[in-house]
Amino acid sequence: MDMRRRQFLVSSAVIVGGVLLGTTMADLIAPAEGESFDGSPDGRFPNIVLHGHDGGAYRFYDDLIRDKIVLINMFFTGCGDICPLSTQHLVQAQEMLGDRVGRDIFMYSITLNPELDTEPVIRDYAETYGVGPGWLFLRASRDDTELLRRALGFVDPDPALDADLETHIGVVKFGNDAIGRWGACPSFADAEEIVAGVRTLDPIKRT
Amino acid sequence: MVRHDIESQRERARLNRMEIIDAKLSRREMMKYGLLTAGGALVAKSGLSIRAASAGGAVTSPATTPFIEPMRVLTPHSGSRLQDDLDHCTATVSDDPKEAARAAHQLWKGNEPQVVYNFTQKPRLYRPHPKLAEQNIWTFRDFNKDTESPLTMIHARYGEPSMVYSHNELPANHKGYGNPMVTTHLHNAHNASESDGNPTDYFGPGSYKTFHYPNMYAGGDEREALGFLWFHDHCMDYTSQNVYRGLVGTYLLFDRYDSGNEEDTDSKAIRLPSGKYDVPLVIENKVYDKNGVAYFDLFNLDGIIGDKFLVNGNVQPYFEVDRRRYRFRLLNTGPSRFYQFKFSNGMKFWQVSNDGNLLPFPIERDSVSMSVAERMDIVVDFSGVTDNIVYLVNVLEHKDGTGPTGKILSTGVGDKILQFRLGAKVTDNSRVLTKTTELRRLPDINMSEVKKERNWTFNRRNGAWVVNGELFNRNVVNARCQKNTAEIWNITNASGGWSHPIHMHYEEFQILSRNGVPIKDGDPEKSRKDVIWLHPNETVKIFVRFRDFTGKYPLHCHNVVHEDHAMMARYDVVDDASS
Numbered sequence A: 001m002d003m004r005r006r007q008f009l010v011s012s013a014v015i016v017g018g019v020l021l022g023t024t025m026a027d028l029i030a031p032a033e034g035e036s037f038d039g040s041p042d043g044r045f046p047n048i049v050l051h052g053h054d055g056g057a058y059r060f061y062d063d064l065i066r067d068k069i070v071l072i073n074m075f076f077t078g079c080g081d082i083c084p085l086s087t088q089h090l091v092q093a094q095e096m097l098g099d100r101v102g103r104d105i106f107m108y109s110i111t112l113n114p115e116l117d118t119e120p121v122i123r124d125y126a127e128t129y130g131v132g133p134g135w136l137f138l139r140a141s142r143d144d145t146e147l148l149r150r151a152l153g154f155v156d157p158d159p160a161l162d163a164d165l166e167t168h169i170g171v172v173k174f175g176n177d178a179i180g181r182w183g184a185c186p187s188f189a190d191a192e193e194i195v196a197g198v199r200t201l202d203p204i205k206r207t
Numbered sequence B: 001m002v003r004h005d006i007e008s009q010r011e012r013a014r015l016n017r018m019e020i021i022d023a024k025l026s027r028r029e030m031m032k033y034g035l036l037t038a039g040g041a042l043v044a045k046s047g048l049s050i051r052a053a054s055a056g057g058a059v060t061s062p063a064t065t066p067f068i069e070p071m072r073v074l075t076p077h078s079g080s081r082l083q084d085d086l087d088h089c090t091a092t093v094s095d096d097p098k099e100a101a102r103a104a105h106q107l108w109k110g111n112e113p114q115v116v117y118n119f120t121q122k123p124r125l126y127r128p129h130p131k132l133a134e135q136n137i138w139t140f141r142d143f144n145k146d147t148e149s150p151l152t153m154i155h156a157r158y159g160e161p162s163m164v165y166s167h168n169e170l171p172a173n174h175k176g177y178g179n180p181m182v183t184t185h186l187h188n189a190h191n192a193s194e195s196d197g198n199p200t201d202y203f204g205p206g207s208y209k210t211f212h213y214p215n216m217y218a219g220g221d222e223r224e225a226l227g228f229l230w231f232h233d234h235c236m237d238y239t240s241q242n243v244y245r246g247l248v249g250t251y252l253l254f255d256r257y258d259s260g261n262e263e264d265t266d267s268k269a270i271r272l273p274s275g276k277y278d279v280p281l282v283i284e285n286k287v288y289d290k291n292g293v294a295y296f297d298l299f300n301l302d303g304i305i306g307d308k309f310l311v312n313g314n315v316q317p318y319f320e321v322d323r324r325r326y327r328f329r330l331l332n333t334g335p336s337r338f339y340q341f342k343f344s345n346g347m348k349f350w351q352v353s354n355d356g357n358l359l360p361f362p363i364e365r366d367s368v369s370m371s372v373a374e375r376m377d378i379v380v381d382f383s384g385v386t387d388n389i390v391y392l393v394n395v396l397e398h399k400d401g402t403g404p405t406g407k408i409l410s411t412g413v414g415d416k417i418l419q420f421r422l423g424a425k426v427t428d429n430s431r432v433l434t435k436t437t438e439l440r441r442l443p444d445i446n447m448s449e450v451k452k453e454r455n456w457t458f459n460r461r462n463g464a465w466v467v468n469g470e471l472f473n474r475n476v477v478n479a480r481c482q483k484n485t486a487e488i489w490n491i492t493n494a495s496g497g498w499s500h501p502i503h504m505h506y507e508e509f510q511i512l513s514r515n516g517v518p519i520k521d522g523d524p525e526k527s528r529k530d531v532i533w534l535h536p537n538e539t540v541k542i543f544v545r546f547r548d549f550t551g552k553y554p555l556h557c558h559n560v561v562h563e564d565h566a567m568m569a570r571y572d573v574v575d576d577a578s579s
């Protein structure tokens, strides 16, 4: 596409308050390759192996993050009020995002307690909450979980709080690896706020 | 879960943490943990950054020789007064499809713009230091990179309404941190909601939005005059990233008293240093990657503490000054660092504003402390200084996003931020300040106007921020404040060891007490403010009026990393009764 046409199309996609005018989600595509990620270095994700509630094994970066729009939260099945609340709100968010989940948007809930949250346990958990396709509950080794937790910023500067698993379950990161854009919001926020966050990850560009 | 299991998990977590932080991990272990790529590059280094206890920061900026470049001075943006341009301004949205939706401008009649400004937000190349890369920063306008600061500035006057056309020309396909959706906030302005730059009113590339700045005193009371305001982008979830990219500017507001003319013959004029002696010093805190490009840790939820200090867009510049009085307007843009400023020679100076609003009288100081987004005007007299070099020094230790440690460093150890090179003595017609120089009286606090007392408690729950136990939802109004009434707000920090700069949009307020201790006359906080440095476990009581406009406004933490993780609430000014 020549520059002039591209600029015309870009300027015709006006977005106000997160709502697209004169274009639809389907018009949006990922941006062209070969543009640099100014100030957001590559390779910050440990490429550890995680196991999903579906029985699959996944490399964190290669299989779960690369070129995808993702939501990532940490949880454990034994947690008190917040994980059930977060999971319910994320289920609603999944419904609101419709068939994009599993197509270009993927959701990951990673257990902080891999010893207790075995594959059958997280499978039951996913079924209990009625999660749809495109959303994986995942477990890794204890060491890898710790590494991943830190890499994703689920940490607390207070060592006592950092050691408490419940400290790390209240935030969902959302990101688009293809354009290096990441944000976060509370995982137990209203689904509409979570979805508003995810919508900020769409590159504003038309074919 | 059973108790001993939690205990053993804690122990294991502690051991893991120590192992990784202290980490003399072997190459084999690094490979095992996925820390090394096949090529041998350290991949997850930033994942083990400052957040892992007090490790001091995994990303360290390249060395930059300090004080080798002149400080760039902010130059006023030129507006248009052409009748054609003024006629083009409308209260309602035009039929131009590129104009972003908004409510009609309130109080338009009688406040029609007399000046029109254009902002063109886009990436522009700039090198913040000779040892750093020339890189794209986002700015509001073109600038001469050899002479001008990349940060924009508007000089405005009370009684002279203006209109800003804020054009979003950022690349729609932008990659990396930052979001090319913008909403231009003028911090501290007494502006209607639709011109406030509310975080949720962002607009996309290729469109523009008009902002109406009536430059009117709140409630018509000239004691409410604002002096030093600032622009910044406020896009929901991305404020910290977009501000870090560079969308920052200042807005100086003058009137008959603070007229911007030190030779003013009007007997009411305060005659503070003016012209080239009235100098905004915009202090930004950043970290640069190994390529010398500004680096933003997208996985830091606590706050970004950089190792480089910029003044007006350059890392540690020098500034050649005359031996006379200057008005310096200090602004801390964050994202997360708090400061205490002193001069290396220990000289005293006059603090004349708090949050850019003139104090009743000058206060003699030898240091000022500033949380994020606070502004302080100070008058410094170089005429009697014998040294030829003086530094502006930060003496407050601040290591992570929780807030400053509280440790005050000696000026020899602190961060030298700006070097002053003192020149010749020159004429100085600005007023000689004393403790009794009248600047601007404070508006009365009249408790009979108070129609409601509210509590705002900032807390942390499971790593997320909550206000009164609630999470932010843009469609939920947390408080309805009736126009033409006043309220008492008790703002409480219940989040443990964290410090927060809490900011409310729209109306400045007066602090009544901190933890029940009243603010006394002569205290720098006996003033009109819009940001509160909220210490751990503190409750601050404020008095605030709601006047002139209705609509939605936010109340939020101005550690912009906290703000972007929803440390925010919404209040609306309404015509109906408060609720």
Ligand SMILES: [Cu+2]
Binding pocket: B499, B500, B501, B557, B558, B559, B562, B563, B567
């Ligand atoms: Cu905060």
